[in-house]
Amino acid sequence: xxxxxxxxxxxxxxxxxxxxxxxxxxxxxxxxxxxxxxxxxxxxxxxxxxxxxxxxxxxxxxxxxxxxxxxxxxxxxxxxxxxxxxxxxxxxxxxxxxxxxxxxxxxxxxxxxxxxxxxxxxxxxxxxxxxxxxxxxxxxxxxxxxxxxxxxxxxxxxxxxxxxxxxxxxxxxxxxxxxxxxxxxxxxxxxxxxxxxxxxxxxxxxxxxxxxxxxxxxxxxxxxxxxxxxxxxxxxxxxxxxxxxxxxxxxxxxxxxxxxxxxxxxxxxxxxxxxxxxxxxxxxxxxxxxxxxxxxxxxxxxxxxxxxxxxxxxxxxxxxxxxxxxxxxxxxxxxxxxxxxxxxxxxxxxxxxxxxxxxxxxxxxxxxxxxxxxxxxxxxxxxxxxxxxxxxxxxxxxxxxxxxxxxxxxxxxxxxxx
Numbered sequence: 001x002x003x004x005x006x007x008x009x010x011x012x013x014x015x016x017x018x019x020x021x022x023x024x025x026x027x028x029x030x031x032x033x034x035x036x037x038x039x040x041x042x043x044x045x046x047x048x049x050x051x052x053x054x055x056x057x058x059x060x061x062x063x064x065x066x067x068x069x070x071x072x073x074x075x076x077x078x079x080x081x082x083x084x085x086x087x088x089x090x091x092x093x094x095x096x097x098x099x100x101x102x103x104x105x106x107x108x109x110x111x112x113x114x115x116x117x118x119x120x121x122x123x124x125x126x127x128x129x130x131x132x133x134x135x136x137x138x139x140x141x142x143x144x145x146x147x148x149x150x151x152x153x154x155x156x157x158x159x160x161x162x163x164x165x166x167x168x169x170x171x172x173x174x175x176x177x178x179x180x181x182x183x184x185x186x187x188x189x190x191x192x193x194x195x196x197x198x199x200x201x202x203x204x205x206x207x208x209x210x211x212x213x214x215x216x217x218x219x220x221x222x223x224x225x226x227x228x229x230x231x232x233x234x235x236x237x238x239x240x241x242x243x244x245x246x247x248x249x250x251x252x253x254x255x256x257x258x259x260x261x262x263x264x265x266x267x268x269x270x271x272x273x274x275x276x277x278x279x280x281x282x283x284x285x286x287x288x289x290x291x292x293x294x295x296x297x298x299x300x301x302x303x304x305x306x307x308x309x310x311x312x313x314x315x316x317x318x319x320x321x322x323x324x325x326x327x328x329x330x331x332x333x334x335x336x337x338x339x340x341x342x343x344x345x346x347x348x349x350x351x352x353x354x355x356x357x358x359x360x361x362x363x364x365x366x367x368x369x370x371x372x373x374x375x376x377x378x379x380x381x382x383x384x385x386x387x388x389x390x391x392x393x394x395x396x397x398x399x400x401x402x403x404x405x406x407x408x409x410x411x412x413x414x415x416x417x418x
Contacts, residue, residue: 010134014381022375033406034375034397038175038247038339041397045250045308048301050294054287055254063283069274070266071098071258072282075289079258082292083243086217089229089236091260097269098285100255102214102242104278105269106132109240109259110167112268113208114138119165123153125382125390127175127212141165142383147390150179150333151342155188162196166205171212172226173219173337176382176392178313180219180336183226190232197238208265209239214257215338217248217302220310223336240265245288247339249301250396256280256288312395312403313341319407328414341393343376348389350417358417361387371413374406 019037026032046052070076076093084090099105106128114120116137122129123143133140141161145151152174162168170189172181181189197206209228216225228235244257257280259269273279280288291297313335320332320343331344347364351357358364361378368374379388 006135010131013128013131015377018375018377018381030373032369032373032375033402033409035393035395036375036377037397038394039252039396040250040339041399042250042253044399045305045396047251047254048249048291048297050297050301051245051249051251051254051287051291054290055284058283058286061286063286065282067098067279067282067285069279070270071096071280072285072289075256075285075292076258078289078292079260083260085295087227087230089227089260092263094263095260095266097259097261097266097273098280099257099259099269099273100278100280101246101252101257102212102244104273104276105242105257105259106210106212107135108269108272108276109210109242109261109265110136110138111272112265113167113205113240115166118167118205119161120167120169121158121161121165122169122383123151123157125151125176125379125384125388125392126169126171127382129169130383138167144384147333147344150336151177151390152179152181152185153189154185155192158189159192162192162207165207167208167210168193169210169212171214173215174340175212175215175338176340176377176379177333177342178335178338178340178392179333179342180223180225183224183231186226186228187231190228190235193228193238194232194234206238209235210242211239212242214242214244215247216243218306218309218339219337220306220313220335225337237262250305254284254288256284309339309395310335311400312398313339315400315403316341316393316395316398316407319403323407323411323414328411330414339394339396341395342390343393344390346389347414347417348387353416361389364389365391368410368413371416372406372410374410374413 022034076096079096110132114136118138119141120133120138121141123145143153143157219225228239240261245251317332323330329346333342376391376393379390380386
């Protein structure tokens with residue numbers, strides 16, 4: 001049966017597919033250390049108690065009707081306050097668009113800016129930029145980010161591609177790598193964008209930046225999050241943020257996200273979303289509006305939440321470092337932010353106990369699952385090459401007790417290879 005070109009060429013999320021497969025195996029009784037999905041186990045990482053209370057009260061007050069298409073006024077006012085207080089940037093209520101998490105916002109930003117045949121610049125590995133570009137029939141302008149740059153794009157990677165491009169996609173802290181753009185790296189990128197836009201005619205479409213900072217509150221050690229508008233105020237005209245409570249407050253299922261951007265672009269997002277109807281639920285908007293003003297409660301929550309996330313990232317990173325020191329073909333990049341760890345299994349060409357050779361990276365992934373019961377997401381699911389030996393490991397569903405057990409199981413599996 002003939003369907004649309006889009007439906008016949010678009011593939012579903014590889015990450016969601018893999019995560020669902022693992023969940024089904026666990027449901028059937030198999031013990032697997034599941035580090036695939038960028039979500040949280042709510043029994044380990046519950047949402048803030050104050051936010052939960054506000055949600056329940058909002059439903060009790062029967063806030064169950066349609067919200068305003070742009071998001072209720074109280075919430076946009078609270079977001080404006082929250083962002084100014086936490087990041088020092090000012091956005092009015094007409095420069096804020098609320099939606100049900102980050103996905104519909106990213107989709108709407110692409111639709112508002114990118115025409116068929118427009119160049120979209122993004123690095124790989126990265127989350128879903130390839131699929132959103134495909135949605136719009138844009139030209140994929142792909143940068144292969146390097147491990148020596150912590151898999152983050154830098155200005156010199158981007159520079160050869162800016163002529164004629166409409167959208168540059170950045171995410172920091174980054175999904176899938178858990179790494180970040182430094183202040184200098186982001187300043188250089190901003191300067192490049194400003195230089196390019198100054199060279200364009202007034203009637204020519206500018207180069208815009210989609211700046212995904214969904215994980216910006218989750219930074220560890222001495223690492224600090226920076227954004228384009230704080231570093232270069234003139235970038236406000238060209239930057240559209242994607243943000244929300246999903247990762248900051250372990251609230252992925254609460255579905256409250258927002259964009260900040262120039263009023264013209266935000267008005268277009270509102271129009272697009274008014275047809276899609278991807279609004280955050282009224283009660284959750286009411287609750288979030290109240291919670292974002294509770295500075296002390298937020299500080300308490302983030303302090304404990306970040307401590308628990310960092311413990312898991314550091315413990316697993318240390319475990320991989322020890323395995324590397326012991327001569328195993330693994331590697332790890334020190335965690336900087338988000339809930340992810342970048343790990344490497346350079347095992348192609350190794351022989352299993354039965355003499356079978358791991359010929360491809362897919363064989364390696366399968367071996368880790370079968371022998372170590374370790375489920376992680378290969379970077380090819382984020383647009384990297386099929387032969388990439390790097391993986392995303394997500395700690396949002398990880399219990400502390402599982403860490404030494406899975407590292408021991410992994411070591412046993414590695415010892416079986418020759």
